[in-house]
Amino acid sequence: MSYLSTTDFAEDQKFVDRFRQTMRGDLELSWMDVAREPVSCRPQNERRGLTFRDLDVGSYGFTEMPERIRQNRSFAPRGAALPPGLPDLQAEVNRKSEVWAYNVEGYYEEAMTRQWNATTDIPWDELQQTELPEEIGKAYAQLLTFLTEVEMIATDVPAKWMGRLNADFFEVKNFIATQAMDEARHTEIFRKRALSTGYGLMRASAHNEFNLKFLRDADSFAEASLALHLQAEGMVLTLFRFSEYISPTEGDKKLFRLVMQDEARHVGYGMQHLKWVLDHFPERRELIHHHLDEAENFVFGGGYATEVVEPFIILSGKGLKKEQIAEGVRITNAFQLKQIEEYFERLAKCGLPERRERSRLWRLVDLNRQAMAAIAPSTSVPHA
Amino acid sequence: MALRFPSLAFFEALQREMRAERERFARLGFFDTIFGIRVLPESPGAAAEFVLGFEVFDCVRVAEGLAGVETDFVAEGSFSAWREMLDNIHALGAADAAHSFNTLTHFGERLSVRYDDPDRHDKVYRFAESIQEFLDLSARFDFDYPDGSRPPARRQLRRTAT
Numbered sequence: 001m002s003y004l005s006t007t008d009f010a011e012d013q014k015f016v017d018r019f020r021q022t023m024r025g026d027l028e029l030s031w032m033d034v035a036r037e038p039v040s041c042r043p044q045n046e047r048r049g050l051t052f053r054d055l056d057v058g059s060y061g062f063t064e065m066p067e068r069i070r071q072n073r074s075f076a077p078r079g080a081a082l083p084p085g086l087p088d089l090q091a092e093v094n095r096k097s098e099v100w101a102y103n104v105e106g107y108y109e110e111a112m113t114r115q116w117n118a119t120t121d122i123p124w125d126e127l128q129q130t131e132l133p134e135e136i137g138k139a140y141a142q143l144l145t146f147l148t149e150v151e152m153i154a155t156d157v158p159a160k161w162m163g164r165l166n167a168d169f170f171e172v173k174n175f176i177a178t179q180a181m182d183e184a185r186h187t188e189i190f191r192k193r194a195l196s197t198g199y200g201l202m203r204a205s206a207h208n209e210f211n212l213k214f215l216r217d218a219d220s221f222a223e224a225s226l227a228l229h230l231q232a233e234g235m236v237l238t239l240f241r242f243s244e245y246i247s248p249t250e251g252d253k254k255l256f257r258l259v260m261q262d263e264a265r266h267v268g269y270g271m272q273h274l275k276w277v278l279d280h281f282p283e284r285r286e287l288i289h290h291h292l293d294e295a296e297n298f299v300f301g302g303g304y305a306t307e308v309v310e311p312f313i314i315l316s317g318k319g320l321k322k323e324q325i326a327e328g329v330r331i332t333n334a335f336q337l338k339q340i341e342e343y344f345e346r347l348a349k350c351g352l353p354e355r356r357e358r359s360r361l362w363r364l365v366d367l368n369r370q371a372m373a374a375i376a377p378s379t380s381v382p383h384a
Numbered sequence: 385m386a387l388r389f390p391s392l393a394f395f396e397a398l399q400r401e402m403r404a405e406r407e408r409f410a411r412l413g414f415f416d417t418i419f420g421i422r423v424l425p426e427s428p429g430a431a432a433e434f435v436l437g438f439e440v441f442d443c444v445r446v447a448e449g450l451a452g453v454e455t456d457f458v459a460e461g462s463f464s465a466w467r468e469m470l471d472n473i474h475a476l477g478a479a480d481a482a483h484s485f486n487t488l489t490h491f492g493e494r495l496s497v498r499y500d501d502p503d504r505h506d507k508v509y510r511f512a513e514s515i516q517e518f519l520d521l522s523a524r525f526d527f528d529y530p531d532g533s534r535p536p537a538r539r540q541l542r543r544t545a546t
Contacts, residue, residue: 045440047439047440047441047442048414048440109414110413110414110416110510113410113413113414114412114413114414115413237506237509240509241486241490241509242490244484244486244487244490244512245486245487245490245491247481248481249481250478250479250480250481250484252481253481253484253486253487254513256486257484257486257512257513257516258512258513260486260509260512261509261510261511261512261513263509264506264507264509264510264512265510267506268503268506268510271502271503272503331491334491338491342502345502346502346503348502349501349502349503
């Protein structure tokens with residue numbers, strides 16, 4: 001118990017007397033006389049229901065929220081009267097530009113309506129009836145092991161930051177609460193699928209875990225968001241789409257469509273947050289580059305480790321025969337190029353077009369291109 | 385008279401089917417996007433273009449032509465590529481592992497997703513299951529192609545392991 005009350009209320013005579021008076025019917029009622037801004041919010045779109053955007057009015061809303069939250073240091077809901085004596089909870093993040101994103105309230109509403117259930121929304125009975133060839137089953141189980149590992153940290157990171165944000169940023173806190181739920185569900189579904197393939201969980205990835213530790217230990221929410229929402233989840237989004245592409249059954253395809261929906265929402269928040277940062281806090285640009293320099297190094301090490309890449313090659317080539325491996329390498333190369341290209345597209349859209357020139361990830365692209373040219377110079381290559 | 389693909393009437397039929405399945409789509413969640421469908425002819429000629437608008441749980445807009453229309457993305461492919469997907473859906477009741485919308489568009493080999501804005505492009509993925517289930521509704525009605533041929537009759541949905 002690290003925090004103790006400075007008052008022992010049972011022994012505080014003034015407090016006890018006031019309580020006795022109240023319970024005798026002698027009400028004080030000072031809270032009723034506080035001057036407030038009366039509002040009666042209504043849905044702008046009846047079919048959508050009452051959304052956070054409908055509540056964006058006056059002092060209750062987010063539009064008029066200042067960049068620096070100097071007034072509310074407590075748990076008081078934004079717009080409530082702040083009486084003297086509220087504790088300073090020492091939130092770690094008090095600047096709007098460190099957390100805010102364009103349309104964060106929209107992403108929250110979308111997340112709430114698009115929740116799904118890993119236990120009941122996947123045709124588990126149909127999946128049980130499908131026996132996977134051994135090399136495909138093992139490769140798939142290894143991919144699922146990697147994804148289970150990744151998604152657990154993707155749950156921990158937003159959960160770690162939620163309580164550290166100023167209470168006035170409740171739309172962001174709510175959004176990352178949905179993200180924590182989404183990622184927990186992803187951990188659940190990948191584990192369930194791994195344990196239903198007939199092969200179970202395969203090998204954890206040391207390289208990948210260094211990357212996950214980097215994500216977890218970010219020094220600020222802005223760094224955590226940049227590395228998690230935009231960079232890591234952006235690449236995982238492309239990976240989920242690729243995983244849908246190479247999935248062996250319809251049920252697995254549905255599984256990946258459902259997880260990609262969640263992931264795309266998180267990436268959307270990450271993009272809109274970076275845009276907001278660059279629009280409102282432009283002096284952070286160089287810091288962002290420095291953080292991405294480090295994040296990209298971890299991604300290279302984690303995302304391209306043997307136990308991560310080889311299952312993709314086997315799944316996309318559909319086996320372990322020489323020609324299947326060659327085909328798998330060709331398709332996996334195309335996926336990796338697409339993954340990097342989409343990452344730079346997103347950064348450019350957010351206002352960081354120079355990242356493409358500065359990034360060392362192009363070394364990886366060159367390696368991929370050389371590999372593709374060496375393997376199948378005369379065959380067609382999927383568009384990256 | 386049977387509906388024809390590609391035509392405005394075909395997409396209006398999909399819109400009607402979606403409205404009949406409101407509860408199913410409400411379960412999938414908010415579905416807010418405007419996207420285009422472009423069917424490229426096999427021989428020189430104009431592409432058939434359609435715009436589909438979705439809001440909340442409903443398909444609120446179906447129209448012909450993409451000129452001057454602001455879309456999040458456009459799904460484009462040859463008539464034969466669209467036909468292959470629709471034949472598969474019609475025969476099986478829903479796309480199989482080789483014919484899901486994401487699989488067909490992922491590398492742009494059969495169908496492709498055109499876009500200018502990567503943020504808006506990501507709506508393909510934010511609403512992936514809704515888009516797939518919308519397209520799967522084409523299994524529910526009869527239609528034909530410009531040469532008078534029809535998609536294969538409904539078979540038992542098979543579960544494949546590739």
